[in-house]
Amino acid sequence: MVEKQYIELFEQYREEVDKHSAEGMNRLRDAALETFKRTGFPTTKHEEYRHSNIAHAFDADLGLNLRNIPVKVSPYDAFKCNVPNLNTHLCFLVNDRFYGKVRQGELHKREQLSKIKPDYYDKLKQEEPLPEGVFAGSLRAFSEKYPEQFEAHYGKIADYTGNGTVAYNTLFAQDGFVVYVPKNVTVEKPLQLVNILRGGVDLNVNRRNLIIAEENARVKLLVCDHAVDDVHFVVTQVTEIAAEASSQVDLYELEENSTKVTRLNNLFCEQQERSVVHVTGITLHNGFTRNNYRFKLLGEHADVHAGGLAICDKKQHVDNFVFVEHTVPRCTSNELFKTVLQEEATGVFRGRILVEKDAQQTLAYQVNRNLVMSDKARMFAQPQLEIYADDVKCSHGLTTGHLDEEARFYMQARGISAEEAQLMLMVAFTRDVVDMIRIPALQERLVHLIDKRFRGEFTRCGNCEICM
Amino acid sequence: MRYRSRGDCKKQFGEASCYSMATRTHSYKQTMLKIKNLHAIVEGKEILKGINLEVAPGEIHAIMGPNGSGKSTLASVLAGNPKYEVTRGNITFKGKDLLEMAPEERACGGLFLSFQYPVEIPGVSMVNFMRASINAQRKYRGETPISASEFLKMMRDKRELLGMDSQLVSRSVNEGFSGGEKKKNEIFQMAMLNPLLSILDETDSGLDIDALRVVAEGVNRLQTKENATIVITHYQRLLEYIKPHRVHVLYDGKIVKSGDPELALELERRGYDWIVNL
Numbered sequence: 001m002v003e004k005q006y007i008e009l010f011e012q013y014r015e016e017v018d019k020h021s022a023e024g025m026n027r028l029r030d031a032a033l034e035t036f037k038r039t040g041f042p043t044t045k046h047e048e049y050r051h052s053n054i055a056h057a058f059d060a061d062l063g064l065n066l067r068n069i070p071v072k073v074s075p076y077d078a079f080k081c082n083v084p085n086l087n088t089h090l091c092f093l094v095n096d097r098f099y100g101k102v103r104q105g106e107l108h109k110r111e112q113l114s115k116i117k118p119d120y121y122d123k124l125k126q127e128e129p130l131p132e133g134v135f136a137g138s139l140r141a142f143s144e145k146y147p148e149q150f151e152a153h154y155g156k157i158a159d160y161t162g163n164g165t166v167a168y169n170t171l172f173a174q175d176g177f178v179v180y181v182p183k184n185v186t187v188e189k190p191l192q193l194v195n196i197l198r199g200g201v202d203l204n205v206n207r208r209n210l211i212i213a214e215e216n217a218r219v220k221l222l223v224c225d226h227a228v229d230d231v232h233f234v235v236t237q238v239t240e241i242a243a244e245a246s247s248q249v250d251l252y253e254l255e256e257n258s259t260k261v262t263r264l265n266n267l268f269c270e271q272q273e274r275s276v277v278h279v280t281g282i283t284l285h286n287g288f289t290r291n292n293y294r295f296k297l298l299g300e301h302a303d304v305h306a307g308g309l310a311i312c313d314k315k316q317h318v319d320n321f322v323f324v325e326h327t328v329p330r331c332t333s334n335e336l337f338k339t340v341l342q343e344e345a346t347g348v349f350r351g352r353i354l355v356e357k358d359a360q361q362t363l364a365y366q367v368n369r370n371l372v373m374s375d376k377a378r379m380f381a382q383p384q385l386e387i388y389a390d391d392v393k394c395s396h397g398l399t400t401g402h403l404d405e406e407a408r409f410y411m412q413a414r415g416i417s418a419e420e421a422q423l424m425l426m427v428a429f430t431r432d433v434v435d436m437i438r439i440p441a442l443q444e445r446l447v448h449l450i451d452k453r454f455r456g457e458f459t460r461c462g463n464c465e466i467c468m
Numbered sequence: 469m470r471y472r473s474r475g476d477c478k479k480q481f482g483e484a485s486c487y488s489m490a491t492r493t494h495s496y497k498q499t500m501l502k503i504k505n506l507h508a509i510v511e512g513k514e515i516l517k518g519i520n521l522e523v524a525p526g527e528i529h530a531i532m533g534p535n536g537s538g539k540s541t542l543a544s545v546l547a548g549n550p551k552y553e554v555t556r557g558n559i560t561f562k563g564k565d566l567l568e569m570a571p572e573e574r575a576c577g578g579l580f581l582s583f584q585y586p587v588e589i590p591g592v593s594m595v596n597f598m599r600a601s602i603n604a605q606r607k608y609r610g611e612t613p614i615s616a617s618e619f620l621k622m623m624r625d626k627r628e629l630l631g632m633d634s635q636l637v638s639r640s641v642n643e644g645f646s647g648g649e650k651k652k653n654e655i656f657q658m659a660m661l662n663p664l665l666s667i668l669d670e671t672d673s674g675l676d677i678d679a680l681r682v683v684a685e686g687v688n689r690l691q692t693k694e695n696a697t698i699v700i701t702h703y704q705r706l707l708e709y710i711k712p713h714r715v716h717v718l719y720d721g722k723i724v725k726s727g728d729p730e731l732a733l734e735l736e737r738r739g740y741d742w743i744v745n746l
Contacts, residue, residue, distance in 0.1 A: 404587075404589075405550075406587045407587050407588075407589045409548075409549055409550065409571060409587075410583065410586070410587040410589070410641075411589070411592075411597070411600075411601075412548070412570070412571035412572045412575065413547050413548070413571050413572075413574075413575055413580075413581050413583075414575055414597070414601035414604075414657065414661065415572050415575035415576045415601045415602075415604040415605040415608065415661070416572060416600050416601055416604050417570075417572050417604065418570070418572065420600065420604070424592055424596070424597075424600065425589070425591075425592070427591070428589060428590060428591025428592045428640075429591060430591075431590070431591035432590070432591065
């Protein structure tokens with residue numbers, strides 16, 4: 001059993017784990033350990049993981065940086081990120097540790113960088129501070145600065161007593177990223193978190209994010225996942241979002257990892273009345289990815305808009321699982337998930353909507369469209385609606401198919417070559433997911449990146465000349 | 469075939485298009501399109517059973533016929549729709565074997581099909597679609613891509629020619645367009661691409677009388693001595709606005725009668741049964 005070695009490792013090194021973590025994180029470890037011992041990692045025997053064997057990823061001989069040994073990194077790595085020039089508040093996580101903003105001492109590196117990218121350097125120089133009271137930084141610092149907030153939310157939204165992967169993450173996570181926006185504060189400029197994966201050996205990284213938007217607070221966060229080194233990484237990420245009354249939270253995740261990265265992502269979001277949450281995950285390049293999105297609508301008139309786009313070729317694997325729970329009346333959920341599969345890629349979509357008995361006048365929409373471009377690519381898709389209220393509007397639409405031949409012929413009939421028409425149609429297919437993103441500059445950049453991706457102009461992340 | 473002087477050409481089309489127009493004209497002085505004994509099948513069923521047709525520059529031909537006679541199949545075969553398979557016969561376009569050419573080569577060579585059912589392409593804007601089309605055709609002719617300002621001016625001019633809402637061209641191709649808007653959009657694309665041979669497949673269907681007039685005027689304005697048009701229609705109505713030189717009646721996959729424009733009027737009066745029972 002693959003779990004055994006990790007349980008032993010934890011029991012043996014628990015002191016080390018605790019020593020380098022926030023006190024509040026350690027308090028959950030007993031319960032997490034108990035869960036993990038009971039459930040282990042999900043395997044294909046679990047209905048919800050039928051097409052994605054999670055345990056398999058942990059078979060490899062993976063290192064864990066439990067002693068918090070600093071990883072050599074330069075902010076230069078982050079600038080390889082494909083979404084530069086966005087004018088954001090920029091932060092880094094290196095593996096699972098918060099790296100902080102680019103520090104003063106690294107200015108000379110920036111100057112070197114400025115020779116390559118003058119406008120980016122200028123933007124960094126002019127960086128404005130965050131609005132007063134807003135926190136964007138490491139979990140550890142947050143737990144010291146805002147202990148009450150930390151206690152109230154950490155581990156309260158994520159289900160670490162039921163889900164094996166989340167329990168595992170809760171067991172080993174030592175740091176992560178927090179965004180905290182107090183009541184009535186709007187963070188105008190989007191925050192950007194760049195997750196850099198670095199390592200000389202195969203590595204397991206366990207990262208934790210917490211987003212708290214208090215009443216009427218507004219914040220947008222872009223998270224870029226980025227593997228720098230050519231080793232195997234198995235990343236578990238747990239993100240908790242607390243969207244309090246009338247708050248607005250936008251979270252956009254962009255994965256551009258190498259084919260050697262396994263990303264096990266669990267997002268848990270709880271929404272109070274009139275809160276509006278936008279979450280869109282874009283998988284531009286990856287190895288093996290499982291995204292779990294779980295939204296709980298707990299206050300009336302809460303809206304959630306969840307989008308997902310996966311572009312896969314080679315033997316890449318993307319599995320998006322979405323679970324929306326309508327527990328109170330008059331909430332809206334809107335899902336749009338798309339997959340483009342080429343070569344021997346595999347895509348999975350499972351969308352579960354639960355409308356509880358009291359959740360009258362719910363509006364719940366789910367759309368899943370998948371484009372299969374090759375005979376060897378496979379798509380598994382399943383909508384799952386459970387509706388216990390009688391006055392609701394729910395709909396789901398699911399299609400998996402090939403490219404629209406009529407549209408291609410129409411374009412050819414205007415002089416566009418078959419290949420170019422195909423590319424344009426593939427990019428067009430992704431368009432409405434990109435349109436869900438409420439950062440115009442990011443939209444533009446994504447359209448460009450998606451076009452490049454389909455043209456095969458980047459095959460592996462980590463040496464992204466394209467943003468140089 | 470009358471040869472248009474370079475001066476005339478310059479007046480009407482500007483310096484740039486004048487040269488290509490003149491060189492194009494030279495190579496096919498006699499006929500532009502020659503269809504010989506064309507047979508075609510779709511899903512195993514023979515639809516075209518021996519079509520013969522010649523079209524010369526400057527001419528407008530109307531092809532009429534009852535439902536299911538093969539009118540749209542002929543249009544689709546000419547444009548190169550892969551759903552249709554040609555089993556016998558041949559087609560030459562400007563002296564070249566048309567059936568050997570991919571759909572995009574035909575388009576780049578100057579053949580244009582106005583679709584009976586224009587296709588909606590969500591996510592591709594009209595602007596990008598037109599720019600890609602024009603540049604593909606320019607590239608084929610060895611020309612440089614169109615400049616942004618020239619392109620925008622052209623879009624505006626042609627849009628006004630068809631009286632199209634500026635909103636329409638900023639939307640996705642045909643997405644959410646009404647039936648009439650889609651047909652106008654076909655003629656708009658025709659105006660943008662300036663083809664040598666235009667095939668209008670039931671362009672009048674779904675148009676109200678005002679839209680019909682606008683579309684027909686657009687087509688007439690684009691007609692020159694160098695290019696030709698094949699109008700496929702079910703009713704005579706469109707031919708009140710677009711005056712054909714020749715009218716052909718297609719029935720059961722063959723052209724059973726050809727004549728002058730009077731034929732269209734006679735058909736309108738006596739119905740297709742009259743031809744069938746000849």
